[in-house]
Amino acid sequence: MSAAPALASLQALFARAVVAGEDEAVLAHLAGDPETARRRLGLYRRAILANQAGALRAAFPVVARLVGEGFFDEAARRYGEASPPARADLNRHGESFPAFLSGYPHAASMPWLADVARLEWAAHESLMAADEAPLDFDALARVEAAGQPCLRFRLHPSLRLVRSAWPVLAIWEANQPGRDGTPDREEGADDVLAWREAGRLRYALLAPREAAFVEALARGETLAEAAGEGEPWDFGTMLGRLAGAGLLCAFSRGAAAPP
């Protein structure tokens, strides 16, 4: 046993051992039989990886069901090694799991899998997002006609939009509890809006230009910009739906987006 390093560097060595499997450096500082110490490090490592995999399974139940337990656990293990949780809250572990899946060679035969994962993460984040009250519609009604095209909106923190070239919503719905995994549709490019209302996840399938409209509003574009050039279309219905669902939370006029 060599001279004890400072606590912080000892903890860093311990973290390397349990996260990256690099046992030797920390073993030099552990008392007792090295083989026993090595086995004990292994317990920590496997408990941590199992916890991470459990957190991922809670956030990505449909992906887990789609690929099965063995495949999912191995993907979770590799992901946990490559991208250890950045925060102590395991609910936040998995943000880059969809990107990991899109580059995971063993998932190459399922090119839609990463998009299903994106949809699940959007739902997961939506359920954890902050609450916010709808905007003051009386104040909105007082905006004179000339100022209306320049209105910008802040959308609800739980609002998420997932745009996919695959029928991800059909796949997601088919893999909810009680369904056997057979989707109602096999084609489609799904644009899915997800949000939380009264503590429950809500979702709707949007038309492409509706999705582009919501995307533009979320970027802080004005109503006129978001409506787009060219053929006028009924974006009023979409705006009304957003309002009706409590998803318009603030508005501002002119150059700057609402805080």
Next chain:
Amino acid sequence: MNSKRLLIGSALAGAIAAGLGFAQAALADDAKEKCYGIAKAGQNDCGTATHSCAGLAKKDNAPDEWKYVAKGTCTKLGGKLKPPAGK
């Protein structure tokens, strides 16, 4: 621009009336919602609930060939999903 301005005016009027909403449009089938929120709440203690036997296995999980083969409900999709146009 004038017609667009009119459109924006009526769009806002609709939004202010706020009589719309997705519920009727896209969520007519309430069964589709399941109890997703409730299920999520039950999983929120995942940090403790999964302090599991899996983590206490004797050996590190060696990556086996079978862990690379997807065996879940993805088989129900078979080769039926067509690649999107332009891919």
